[in-house]
Amino acid sequence: MAIRSLKTGTFSRSGLVxxxxxxxxxYESIASASPSGSTSFTFSSIPSTYSHLQIRYTGVSSYPLxxxxxxxxxxxxxxxGYGTGVAAYAWDPLGGGMYVAIDGSSGNVSSGIIDxxxxxNTSKNKTFRALHGRETNTADSSIHxxxxxxNSTSAISSITITNNVAGSVAFGAGTTFALYGxx
Amino acid sequence: MALQLFKIAxxxxxSPVASVTFSSIPQGYTDLxxxxxxxxxxxxxxSDMYMTFNGSGGTAYSERMVFGxxxxxxxxxxxxxxxxxxxxxxxxxxxxTGAFSSSHYYIPNYTGSxxxxxxxxxxxEDNGTGSYIAMMACLWANTSAITSMTLxxxxxxxxxxxxxxxxxxxxx
Amino acid sequence: xAKTYTPIATQTLxSSTGTVTFSSIPATYTDLVFVLNIxxxxxxxxxxxxxxxxxxxxxxxxxxxxxxxxxxxxxxRTSSQSAMRIGNQSGTGSSAxxxxxLNIMNYSNTTTYKTMIGRPxxxxxxxxxxxxxxxxxxxxxxxxxxxxxxxxxxxxxxxxxKA
Numbered sequence: 434m435a436i437r438s439l440k441t442g443t444f445s446r447s448g449l450v451x452x453x454x455x456x457x458x459x460y461e462s463i464a465s466a467s468p469s470g471s472t473s474f475t476f477s478s479i480p481s482t483y484s485h486l487q488i489r490y491t492g493v494s495s496y497p498l499x500x501x502x503x504x505x506x507x508x509x510x511x512x513x514g515y516g517t518g519v520a521a522y523a524w525d526p527l528g529g530g531m532y533v534a535i536d537g538s539s540g541n542v543s544s545g546i547i548d549x550x551x552x553x554n555t556s557k558n559k560t561f562r563a564l565h566g567r568e569t570n571t572a573d574s575s576i577h578x579x580x581x582x583x584n585s586t587s588a589i590s591s592i593t594i595t596n597n598v599a600g601s602v603a604f605g606a607g608t609t610f611a612l613y614g615x616x
Numbered sequence: 617m618a619l620q621l622f623k624i625a626x627x628x629x630x631s632p633v634a635s636v637t638f639s640s641i642p643q644g645y646t647d648l649x650x651x652x653x654x655x656x657x658x659x660x661x662x663s664d665m666y667m668t669f670n671g672s673g674g675t676a677y678s679e680r681m682v683f684g685x686x687x688x689x690x691x692x693x694x695x696x697x698x699x700x701x702x703x704x705x706x707x708x709x710x711x712x713t714g715a716f717s718s719s720h721y722y723i724p725n726y727t728g729s730x731x732x733x734x735x736x737x738x739x740x741e742d743n744g745t746g747s748y749i750a751m752m753a754c755l756w757a758n759t760s761a762i763t764s765m766t767l768x769x770x771x772x773x774x775x776x777x778x779x780x781x782x783x784x785x786x787x788x
Numbered sequence: 789x790a791k792t793y794t795p796i797a798t799q800t801l802x803s804s805t806g807t808v809t810f811s812s813i814p815a816t817y818t819d820l821v822f823v824l825n826i827x828x829x830x831x832x833x834x835x836x837x838x839x840x841x842x843x844x845x846x847x848x849x850x851x852x853x854x855x856x857x858x859x860x861x862x863x864x865r866t867s868s869q870s871a872m873r874i875g876n877q878s879g880t881g882s883s884a885x886x887x888x889x890l891n892i893m894n895y896s897n898t899t900t901y902k903t904m905i906g907r908p909x910x911x912x913x914x915x916x917x918x919x920x921x922x923x924x925x926x927x928x929x930x931x932x933x934x935x936x937x938x939x940x941x942x943x944x945x946x947x948x949x950k951a
Contacts, residue, residue: 459622461791464951489893491903508747510684512854513863515852516863517863517864518863521685543919544919550716558715558716560717560741562719568921569850570921574850576917578739581741582741609894611950621793679911680911682861683861690856691857691858691860725885728940731883733884733911735888735889751917752909753886753909753911787823
């Protein structure tokens with residue numbers, strides 16, 4: 434049973450007998466980046482102590498590209514709606530890496546959540562799952578439920594996020610990416 | 617600050633198993649969250665996973681979904697089933713070795729006295745064109761608290777592969 | 789590395805109401821996550837839920853969604869609305885509650901417009917995902933949900949803080 438502090442209004446667990454054992458919280462913030470003005474950035478030296486990773490972001494500008502490996506052997510798929518139409522799509526990310534989320538014209542705000550399960554498992558290729566949306570108050574808007582595949586069993590120790598295919602467009606002001614570990 | 621996402625249990629398959637069950641789920645949380653990375657030994661690219669709560673069958677399970685296969689989109693619904701027939705995808709043997717699906721399940725108020733609803737997001741992936749992505753809205757028309765859940769790959773042949781993982785969290 | 793995913797507030801309805809509001813939301817987190825498990829008092833299985841930020845009812849909202857109703861996969865969008873889309877819930881025509889997970893990203897920044905990624909589910913009617921945009925750079929301090937909510941509906945707010 435949760436205990437609510439009258440002073441702060443926050444909840445805490447009860448360790449009294451009869452209550453479930455309190456385990457340490459499983460969701461931790463690892464790192465964050467505000468890459469405004471940069472064309473890419475890297476979450477490096479990712480600890481291997483978690484089970485899963487989650488990236489949460491709000492981006493300004495176009496075509497975020499998530500890559501752990503800029504070589505071949507990646508694929509992306511999407512189920513998306515763009516206003517009047519719904520479609521499914523598969524593509525090979527240009528230049529390697531993998532698209533997990535696609536944006537559009539510069540200046541538009543997009544947000545998304547990317548989950549990577551078992552990122553340290555060296556017996557499994559890596560699957561990315563993402564929910565991403567770009568809404569502009571115009572028809573140039575879309576919501577994507579997307580996935581990405583990295584054909585490598587290596588543990589993920591770094592993630593590079595590049596804005597657009599050629600990496601030549603900088604992220605806009607207010608862009609923020611945050612990396613979380615889940616036990 | 618209180619920390620409200622708690623790992624209850626996890627299963628990592630070390631040799632193929634026909635199904636995975638979380639039993640004796642503690643009743644002290646508000647919601648349940650499950651994440652699954654799975655592969656199965658069924659021939660074919662993608663297999664559905666079945667799910668039941670509390671070992672219960674009957675006709676209490678229903679769901680509706682929207683999904684894409686990399687080139688086309690679809691929507692389906694199921695009612696009065698003995699289990700959830702589309703409770704996430706599991707990658708089959710036709711996909712690249714080492715490719716696993718990724719699924720997220722959320723069950724709010726799992727101990728409440730009303731019927732239980734569940735949200736599922738699921739993807740397979742492969743180094744190929746065809747891959748499935750789906751979202752499901754599910755209903756278990758049973759007012760019992762959820763004390764166990766079982767996942768089984770479709771057709772059950774060969775079961776879940778080694779290195780499939782299932783992690784159950786409680787949310788306060 | 790700090791643990792996060794912190795509850796901020798919960799509302800469990802003891803009687804039906806048309807409006808549920810979370811106000812004075814602290815600005816100390818990065819993202820907000822709402823988990824709703826709701827039901828309508830309307831007859832039938834198809835009741836929409838809308839919402840506003842900071843009590844703004846101007847034409848400052850737009851959204852794009854993808855959905856499946858069990859037969860058809862589709863998409864929809866609107867512009868310049870006076871409220872955002874939250875989801876669709878069942879009423880007395882179904883025994884199903886409708887779970888919804890709403891992510892409000894970077895809610896307290898004063899540089900960008902605000903987006904919300906939603907995953908609502910109405911097992912009796914429809915499953916969808918959407919993105920909402922609120923064309924305001926103001927920090928979000930109040931969130932209001934509007935519909936016809938039955939007793940027993942729950943609304944829980946969490947905060948996630950980045951490193």
